[in-house]
Amino acid sequence: MQPAVMLVLALGLGGQSVADVRQLYNAGRYQEAVKAGDQAKGDDDQALRVQFLAAQSYTKLNNADGAKHAYQRLAEKNGTPWSAIGRSGLTMLNNQLDPSLEAANEAVGAGDSLPEAHYQRGLVLMPVESTARRPARSRTPLSSIRISRRRTTTQVWPITAPNGSIS
Numbered sequence: 732m733q734p735a736v737m738l739v740l741a742l743g744l745g746g747q748s749v750a751d752v753r754q755l756y757n758a759g760r761y762q763e764a765v766k767a768g769d770q771a772k773g774d775d776d777q778a779l780r781v782q783f784l785a786a787q788s789y790t791k792l793n794n795a796d797g798a799k800h801a802y803q804r805l806a807e808k809n810g811t812p813w814s815a816i817g818r819s820g821l822t823m824l825n826n827q828l829d830p831s832l833e834a835a836n837e838a839v840g841a842g843d844s845l846p847e848a849h850y851q852r853g854l855v856l857m858p859v860e861s862t863a864r865r866p867a868r869s870r871t872p873l874s875s876i877r878i879s880r881r882r883t884t885t886q887v888w889p890i891t892a893p894n895g896s897i898s
Contacts, residue, residue, distance in 0.1 A: 747767040747770070747771075747781065748777075749777050749780045749781055749784075751767075752764050752767045752768070752780075752781050752784050752785075753784060755767065756784050756787065756788055759791075761788035761789075761791045761792050762788075762792070764784050764785060764787075764788040765785050765788045765789055765792070765797065767781055767784075767785065768781050768782050768783075768784060768785020768786070768788065768801060769785060771785070774808060774811075776845075779805060779808065779811075779813045780847065782801055782804055782805055783801075783805060783813075783816065783847050785801045786798050786801035786802050786805065786817075786820055789801055790824075795824055798820070798824055799821060799824055801820075802816075802817045802818075802820035802821045802824070803817065803821060804817070805817030805820070806818045806820075806821060811841075812837075812838040812841040812843065812844065812845050812848050813838075813845075815834045815835070815837040815838035815841070815848070816834075816835070816838045816845070816847055816848055816851050818830075818831075818834040819831045819832075819834035819835040819838065819851050819852075819855060820851065822834060823854065823855055828855060831855045832852070832855045832856070835848065835851045835852035835854075835855050836852065838851065838852070839852050
């Protein structure tokens with residue numbers, strides 16, 4: 732058996748490498764990425780990366796239950812950054828952005844920080860369009876910063892800090 736075939740079988744990805752699943756995700760073929768994630772077995776980084784892509788794909792498909800299940804699988808990997816990534820995803824889906832950010836920061840701060848941890852943190856920090864998903868503290872989206880194209884000066888609207896002061 733060739734080494735590449737043995738590697739894919741060892742990863743338990745059902746014939747899909749992480750690069751293949753990432754290409755599916757990037758191409759918007761979320762159903763196929765979900766299928767690969769559901770077939771991914773094991774606790775190695777490659778299988779967990781595919782499970783993370785499946786969770787992201789479920790989110791893109793507006794399938795909250797599927798996303799919660801995929802993030803739960805990651806959250807069960809105690810003692811790893813993947814556990815914190817999973818917890819961050821779960822709490823974010825439940826509109827609890829402060830605990831989600833704490834978990835994402837935990838994953839980023841791990842000694843063997845993963846790119847997915849940084850990506851998850853970025854998802855939590857992204858300006859939120861819907862006020863229903865906003866946390867109790869105020870976050871001002873970047874769209875509130877106005878740049879005048881007619882003048883050479885920049886207009887910046889006041890931003891409310893978490894403590895309520897205006898900066």
